[in-house]
Amino acid sequence: MTSTTGTVCPHCGWPDAAEPFQVVSRHATAAGSTLWTRCACGSLQVRAVDGGGTRIVSRSRPA
Numbered sequence: 001m002t003s004t005t006g007t008v009c010p011h012c013g014w015p016d017a018a019e020p021f022q023v024v025s026r027h028a029t030a031a032g033s034t035l036w037t038r039c040a041c042g043s044l045q046v047r048a049v050d051g052g053g054t055r056i057v058s059r060s061r062p063a
């Protein structure tokens with residue numbers, strides 16, 4: 001599985017390639033799945049998961 005964007009959370013530095021701090025919900029899509037995760041800092045992230053790996057689609061400010 002190839003990795004990711006190689007970026008980190010701009011709020012707390014949590015690596016995007018690491019395991020999500022908390023998985024909020026998961027939704028199946030045609031290409032794979034969409035994963036809603038919460039970072040250690042409270043930032044909500046939307047991750048698109050497909051055969052090529054995971055990428056961050058959207059990221060909120062910390063709650």
Ligand SMILES: [Zn+2]
Binds near residue numbers: 009011012039043
């Ligand atoms: Zn964070």
